[in-house]
Amino acid sequence: MPPLGRAIIQNTAEKIAVEAGYTALPVCPKTIAEKHDILVQAKPDAAKGCSGMLVRNGEQFGILYATHIRSEGFQRFSIAHELGHYFLPGHPEAVLKNGIHQSQAGFVARDRYEQEADVFAASLLMPADLFKGAMRKAGDGLEGIIALATAANTSLTATAFRFAELTKDAVAVVISEGGTIVSCGYSEKIKNLAGRGAMPWLYGKPVPTDTLTARFNAAPGRVAAADREESALYMTDWFGLGDGVRGSEEVIGLGGYGRTLTVIRGNLRTDDDFDPEDEADDDEYLADRWTPRFRR
Ligand SMILES: [Zn+2]
Structure with missing residues (x-):
């Protein structure tokens, strides 16, 4: 399957946030997972390079997320990344061949499926309309980015990149x-x-x-x-x-x-x-x- 366009990934993510009823930040990826009957659990013993996992057992899906990075923003991003593998067209077939996928979330991996799931995660946690609404109140530059990271409950890094994408x-x-x-x-x-x-x-x-x-x-x-x-x-x-x-x-x-x-x-x-x-x-x-x- 050819790589997914950025717009398709972003639209897929934002549609899921809207359908889950979000009209303001923050978006909770755990709540979205629950709405889709996906079990979410912390995995304290995860290896350092692994941010999370998507697991399939028959028709039941589960997300395990690493906790060695304590930042709540990063953990939420990791869960949203796994949701990307669940929702994006072609992903379950490609990443769940063995029933289990180990992720490296956070814009560090070169693998296309990892990159696509990261774009999905950023758009799910910071949908364009909701983020732009918060931007109008947040102020400029770094001060604005810090305020937005608090509003969206996302890491400063992920928020900064979304800010650059959406600011005028x-x-x-x-x-x-x-x-x-x-x-x-x-x-x-x-x-x-x-x-x-x-x-x-x-x-x-x-x-x-x-x-x-x-x-x-x-x-x-x-x-x-x-x-x-x-x-x-x-x-x-x-x-x-x-x-x-x-x-x-x-x-x-x-x-x-x-x-x-x-x-x-x-x-x-x-x-x-x-x-x-x-x-x-x-x-x-x-x-x-x-x-x-x-x-x-
Ligand atoms: Zn992944």
Whole structure:
């Protein structure tokens, strides 16, 4: 079976959340599993690399989720990932050949079924309509992402990627570990930095020197202490693109994971933002162009 398109996966997940009656965050994957007669149990002795399992015994399905990562957000994501294998077309046949499937949830696996189940999990826990509704109240940048993670009861990492996918602002989210970039997500608007070209592929690349993230990751203890800092930047510092475009870089240590979340926002204006009929828009445009954005 060919890989499933992103839109099909997201629509499948969001339809299931809507049918389960959710009209606001958070969505509970355990409740959804119960509605579909799937047994859900914690599995304290799960091997470290395994986030959860989907098990089939005749017509009965069960989900076991690992607890070695204590974060409730991660455990909920793991359950939602297994639900992806249950609901997505072609998955049960492909992953349950032996009646049992061991997962690596959390955007780390290269296997297509694992990636598809991760996309499903993010959309099930953060359906676009509900998430956008919460975004309007949550604020911008890292502060907004933290508020949304609380509202959706999801991990900061999963929330940050969903935020980048759905925000109208020019945002990049980057996960790094030490001097290396582990993953990166771009909002639609930030892609304008690249014009007709493509934004740089940052996976596995070094964290650019002379950025707040590089200094933050090099300082002992700051990541583990879940420390936080913000600084102004030029977008070229990170992407080598967008000469003279200013922005901000916000950094938070992800504690025991040893990783860092960076949220980069560009003060980018595109033609679609500008409505010449709208005087307020005109003022906002000028204010945005001329207000110095260097904040501490
Ligand atoms: Zn899996």
